[in-house]
Amino acid sequence: MPEGVLCSKQVVDTKEKLNALLADKGGKQYYSEMKQLDVDGKALWATMEKTCKSRLRTWLEICAHCGMCADSCFFYLANNKDPKQVPAYKIQSTLGEMIKRKGKVDNDFMHMVMDTAWSKCSCCNRCATYCPFGIDMGVMFSYVRGLCFAQGFVPWELKIGSGMHRIYNAQMDITTEDWVDTCEWMAEEYGEDWPGLEIPVDKQDADIMYTVNAREPKHYPEDLAEAAILFHLAGENWTVPSRGWEETSLAMFAGDWGACKIQVESVYAAMDRLKPKRMVVTECGHAYRATVIEGPYWAGIESGKTPIESFHYVEWVAEALRTGKLKIDPAKRIKAPVTYQDSCNYVRNAGLADCAREIMSQIAEDFREMRPCKEHNFCCGGGGGLNGIGRYRRERNIGLTVKRDQILATGAKLVVAPCHNCWDAIRDLEEVYEIGIRWSFLKPLLLSTVVVPEHMKPRNE
Amino acid sequence: MYELVTGPLAWIAFGIFIIGLLYRLVWYIRGLNWQLDRVTYSENVAYGIKGALRSIFYWLLPFGTHSWRFYPGFTILVFVFHICLLATPVFLTGHNVLLLERWGISLPSLPEGLTDLMTVAVMVAALFIVLRRIALPEVRNLTKPNDFLVLGITVAPFLTGFLAYHQVGGYDFWIVAHVLCGEIMLVAIPFTKLSHFLLFFLSRAQLGMDFGIKRGGMKNKGMAW
Numbered sequence: 001m002p003e004g005v006l007c008s009k010q011v012v013d014t015k016e017k018l019n020a021l022l023a024d025k026g027g028k029q030y031y032s033e034m035k036q037l038d039v040d041g042k043a044l045w046a047t048m049e050k051t052c053k054s055r056l057r058t059w060l061e062i063c064a065h066c067g068m069c070a071d072s073c074f075f076y077l078a079n080n081k082d083p084k085q086v087p088a089y090k091i092q093s094t095l096g097e098m099i100k101r102k103g104k105v106d107n108d109f110m111h112m113v114m115d116t117a118w119s120k121c122s123c124c125n126r127c128a129t130y131c132p133f134g135i136d137m138g139v140m141f142s143y144v145r146g147l148c149f150a151q152g153f154v155p156w157e158l159k160i161g162s163g164m165h166r167i168y169n170a171q172m173d174i175t176t177e178d179w180v181d182t183c184e185w186m187a188e189e190y191g192e193d194w195p196g197l198e199i200p201v202d203k204q205d206a207d208i209m210y211t212v213n214a215r216e217p218k219h220y221p222e223d224l225a226e227a228a229i230l231f232h233l234a235g236e237n238w239t240v241p242s243r244g245w246e247e248t249s250l251a252m253f254a255g256d257w258g259a260c261k262i263q264v265e266s267v268y269a270a271m272d273r274l275k276p277k278r279m280v281v282t283e284c285g286h287a288y289r290a291t292v293i294e295g296p297y298w299a300g301i302e303s304g305k306t307p308i309e310s311f312h313y314v315e316w317v318a319e320a321l322r323t324g325k326l327k328i329d330p331a332k333r334i335k336a337p338v339t340y341q342d343s344c345n346y347v348r349n350a351g352l353a354d355c356a357r358e359i360m361s362q363i364a365e366d367f368r369e370m371r372p373c374k375e376h377n378f379c380c381g382g383g384g385g386l387n388g389i390g391r392y393r394r395e396r397n398i399g400l401t402v403k404r405d406q407i408l409a410t411g412a413k414l415v416v417a418p419c420h421n422c423w424d425a426i427r428d429l430e431e432v433y434e435i436g437i438r439w440s441f442l443k444p445l446l447l448s449t450v451v452v453p454e455h456m457k458p459r460n461e
Numbered sequence: 462m463y464e465l466v467t468g469p470l471a472w473i474a475f476g477i478f479i480i481g482l483l484y485r486l487v488w489y490i491r492g493l494n495w496q497l498d499r500v501t502y503s504e505n506v507a508y509g510i511k512g513a514l515r516s517i518f519y520w521l522l523p524f525g526t527h528s529w530r531f532y533p534g535f536t537i538l539v540f541v542f543h544i545c546l547l548a549t550p551v552f553l554t555g556h557n558v559l560l561l562e563r564w565g566i567s568l569p570s571l572p573e574g575l576t577d578l579m580t581v582a583v584m585v586a587a588l589f590i591v592l593r594r595i596a597l598p599e600v601r602n603l604t605k606p607n608d609f610l611v612l613g614i615t616v617a618p619f620l621t622g623f624l625a626y627h628q629v630g631g632y633d634f635w636i637v638a639h640v641l642c643g644e645i646m647l648v649a650i651p652f653t654k655l656s657h658f659l660l661f662f663l664s665r666a667q668l669g670m671d672f673g674i675k676r677g678g679m680k681n682k683g684m685a686w
Binding site for chain 1: 492
C-alpha cells in the first residue's frame with residue numbers, strides 16, 4: 001500500500017482530515033498504515049541534493065568519531081552510557097546512511113530513523129557545544145525530521161499538531177472567537193479583584209503585543225490573567241492580537257516547514273496590523289525559538305529578525321525589575337530552596353541565561369544552580385515534542401532521570417521552569433519518580449512576591 | 462629515487478594538497494545558504510565575525526572550553542598530538558636545510574633533540590588515541606577501519622622520519638619512505654577526514670556565526686564555549 005488513509009505523505013490541511021486523525025485513538029490505525037507506507041527514494045534524494053548542502057555534509061564527513069559528544073547527551077547518560085545513544089552514532093546511522101545510499105532506503109529503515117529522530121534526540125543542541133568541530137547534531141536531527149515528515153514518517157501527535165497550525169494557526173483547535181472570548185472572560189473574572197484590569201484585544205500602537213502558547217487559553221486561562229495583572233501592575237500599554245496570538249510551533253517539532261512558515265507569518269501579520277513597539281512572548285521555550293529565533297528564516301526575512309523587536313517573558317520581567325516597573329517585596333521572597341530550569345530553546349539557543357539569574361536573585365532567598373547550568377544545562381527530558389508523543393513515553397521517562405538527579409543534587413524543593421515543555425517534563429518527573437518537588441512558572445511566583453501599590457490592591461484584601 | 466620523490470612527486474603532492482584545499486574552501490563557502498542554514502551570513506556581520514573568532518579561539522586554547530575541561534586526559538593527547546604534528550615538520554632542521562639548499566630560504570629551526578622528542582610525542586599520542594578508540598565502548602562503536610587508516614597515514618611520516626634520522630637499518634630506504642609517506646599525507650588531506658586541517662576552521666567559524674548572530678550572540682556576551 002503506497003499511501004494510507006491516515007498515514008501518508010500528504011499534509012493535514014482540512015478539518016475532515018484532522019478529525020479523522022483525531023478519531024484514531026492513540027494513532028493505532030495510523031501507525032499500522034505506516035508499516036505499509038512506501039518510501040519515495042527519488043523524492044527523498046532530490047530533497048537531500050537540494051537542501052543537504054556543504055554545512056551538513058561537512059559535519060557528517062569530518063566527524064572524527066572521537067566520542068566527545070557522548071557525555072553531552074542526556075539520553076546517553078540516562079541509558080547507562082549505551083554506545084548506540086552517542087549523538088555521532090545516532091546521526092551517522094540515520095542521515096549519514098541516507099546520504100550514502102542516495103535516498104534508497106526502505107520502510108524499516110525509515111521507522112528506525114523516525115524512532116531515532118524523535119525518541120533519541122530532543123534537538124537540545126547540547127552536543128554542538130561539546131564537539132571540537134562544532135558539529136550540531138540537534139540541527140541535523142531537526143533536518144532529518146523534515147525529511148521524515150515529507151515521507152509520512154512522523155509521530156501521530158505531531159502530524160495532528162502540524163495540521164492544527166495549518167488549519168487554526170495554533171497548535172490546538174482554538175478559533176479567533178474562542179481566544180477573544182477567553183481574554184474577555186479572564187479580564188472580567190479577575191477584574192473584580194483587580195480594579196481597572198484589562199486584556200485589550202487588537203489595540204493599535206501599543207508598547208507591547210503579548211503572545212501566548214495555545215495551551216494557556218485552552219487549559220490554563222489563569223496564566224493569561226496573571227500576565228494581565230503583572231502588565232497592569234507594571235503600568236504597561238499592552239495588547240493581544242485577535243489573530244496571530246499563537247507563538248508555538250508543533251510544526252517545528254514535526255519538521256513540517258511549510259506549516260512553520262504559515263504559523264510565524266500569522267504572528268508577523270499581527271505585528272504589521274497593530275504596529276506595536278515590541279512583542280513579548282509568554283513563558284515558553286520552543287515558542288520563542290520558533291517565532292523569534294528561527295521564524296524570520298522560514299518567512300524569508302533577510303535581516304533574520306522579527307518585524308518588531310521580540311522579547312521572551314524572562315527578558316520583560318528582568319527589565320521590569322531593573323527599571324522598577326515591578327518591585328519585589330523583600331519580606332515576601334521565597335524562603336525554600338529554589339532551582340531554575342534553563343530552557344534549551346531560549347538559554348542555550350538564544351542566550352537569555354542572565355535574565356533568569358537577575359530574576360531569581362530578586363525573588364528567591366535560597367537560589368541554587370543546577371550543575372551544569374545556563375548554556376550547558378541538560379534538556380528537561382521532554383523537549384523537541386517528546387512530551388506529547390505517546391509512542392515514546394517509555395524513552396521519555398528514562399530520559400527524565402538526568403534532570404531528576406540534577407534537581408535532587410541541588411536540594412531544592414521548588415523548580416522554576418518558565419517553559420511549557422520543561423514545566424510539563426518536571427511535572428511528569430514528579431509524577432513518575434515522586435521526589436517531592438514543586439514546579440512553577442514565573443508568573444504565580446511574581447504575583448506572590450511583587451509589591452502591590454495601595455490603590456491597585458485587590459478589593460477583597 | 463630520492464631525486465624523484467623530492468622533485469616531481471613533491472611538486473605533485475603539494476599541488477594536489479593546495480588545489481584540493483582551495484576546492485574544499487570554495488565548495489564549503491558556496492554551499493552555505495542563509496535560509497537553509499538559518500544564519501544571516503551577510504547581515505549582522507560584526508556579530509558574525511565576533512562569533513566566528515570566539516568559536517575558533519576558545520577551541521584552539523587547551524582547556525579553553527567546557528568540553529576540553531570535561532575530558533582532560535584526551536584533551537592533553539589531542540593538543541600534544543596536533544601541536545607536535547604541525548610544528549615538527551615546519552621547524553625541523555633537516556627540512557630547513559633542504560629548503561635552504563633548494564630555494565635558498567629557510568625557517569627558524571628547533572634544536573634537533575627537541576624535534577626528536579616531538580616526533581616521539583606524536584607517535585606516543587597516536588598510540589594512546591588508538592588504545593582509547595579500542596578501549597572505550599562509546600568510541601569503539603563509532604570507529605570505522607578508515608579511522609585507523611587516516612591515523613596511520615598521519616603517523617607514517619613521523620615513524621619513517623624517526624627511523625631515518627636514527628639510521629635504524631638503511632638511511633637511504635627510510636628517507637625515501639619518509640618523503641613518500643609525507644606526500645601521501647599531503648594528498649590525503651583534501652580527500653579524507655584530514656581535511657579538518659582546513660574544515661575545522663570553517664566549521665567552527667560557521668557555528669560561531671550561528672551562535673553569534675542568531676542563537677544569543679546579539680543579546681549576551683557571546684556563547685560560553
